[in-house]
Amino acid sequence: VTGAGQAGAAPFDLAGAGVVVTGAGHGIGAALARRFAAEGARVVVNDLNADAAHAVAKEIGGTALPGDAADTAGVAGLVDGARAALGAIDLYCANAGVGVGGSEEAPEADWDLAWQVNVMAHVRAARLLTGPWLERGRGHWISTVSAAGLLTMLDAAPYSVTKHAALAFAEWLAVTYGHRGLTVQALCPQGVRTHMLDETGEAGRILLQPGAIEPEQVAQTVVEALADGRFLILPHPEVARMYAHRAADTDRWLRGLGRVQQEIDAAR
Numbered sequence: 001v002t003g004a005g006q007a008g009a010a011p012f013d014l015a016g017a018g019v020v021v022t023g024a025g026h027g028i029g030a031a032l033a034r035r036f037a038a039e040g041a042r043v044v045v046n047d048l049n050a051d052a053a054h055a056v057a058k059e060i061g062g063t064a065l066p067g068d069a070a071d072t073a074g075v076a077g078l079v080d081g082a083r084a085a086l087g088a089i090d091l092y093c094a095n096a097g098v099g100v101g102g103s104e105e106a107p108e109a110d111w112d113l114a115w116q117v118n119v120m121a122h123v124r125a126a127r128l129l130t131g132p133w134l135e136r137g138r139g140h141w142i143s144t145v146s147a148a149g150l151l152t153m154l155d156a157a158p159y160s161v162t163k164h165a166a167l168a169f170a171e172w173l174a175v176t177y178g179h180r181g182l183t184v185q186a187l188c189p190q191g192v193r194t195h196m197l198d199e200t201g202e203a204g205r206i207l208l209q210p211g212a213i214e215p216e217q218v219a220q221t222v223v224e225a226l227a228d229g230r231f232l233i234l235p236h237p238e239v240a241r242m243y244a245h246r247a248a249d250t251d252r253w254l255r256g257l258g259r260v261q262q263e264i265d266a267a268r
């Protein structure tokens, strides 16, 4: 597609590809794993919840590699196991995430969990992947970020901050390695009907529920985006307009969201 995608981004062919999806036992990750398998990919299904990882892997004829996709040992085990199962990892989807809500008063442990799973999981996986990818001159990475990484999520400071950081890391990977054959994409949905959405409270009810889509629709947009390598994958097209509006008139954008926050405060 002329004009779309990053420098050097080639269409990604899922047929026969070796793919890893973290947090694929439920929700968006499970939908990605199912869709990738349906397109002919060989899929490694990771999840902290071993039963869920095994169930999805069995359903799609993939390989279950349950475990923590965030800590150093877990990431190393996953990448080693995936290489053993797939030969090479062609596409890594850093999808596992935690919807940690609260304010600056959220406990240190909550901030740390959000930081480890939503950000450091990506850094640790990239450490193990970029070397071999650069050596063979290609590699494909998708971070599941969130519209919260482009905008913000009310009532959820740890989530918003760490999703901004995840987007920053994806952007950094793209500009650093794009011209050396790596393609990096950032998936930034708004509301998606999963367990996570059920737990977003009043802010989720007002901001996310009305336009919420199914995980399968997210997977459809991802498959389309794999064909052109565009950096931002936006299953909710309105997010592009909001992102532009935020940049063009930041104060107006903040005032608007502040009014929504007042609505949430009043409902408490």
Ligand SMILES: NC(=O)c1ccc[n+]([C@@H]2O[C@H](COP(=O)([O-])OP(=O)(O)OC[C@H]3O[C@@H](n4cnc5c(N)ncnc54)[C@H](O)[C@@H]3O)[C@@H](O)[C@H]2O)c1
Binding pocket: 022, 023, 024, 025, 026, 027, 028, 029, 046, 047, 048, 049, 052, 067, 068, 069, 070, 071, 095, 096, 097, 098, 099, 117, 144, 145, 146, 147, 188, 189, 190, 191, 192, 193, 194, 195, 196, 197, 208
């Ligand atoms: N649901 C939404 O509205 C929405 C919107 C934007 C972005 N996202 C993002 O999508 C991603 C997937 O979320 P979802 O909505 O499918 O939620 P979900 O809760 O349905 O699924 C997340 C899965 O990740 C697993 N997981 C959590 N921590 C893990 C870890 N350390 N290692 C391995 N697996 C782990 C969980 O066990 C769970 O199965 C997350 O990164 C989330 O932030 C979700």
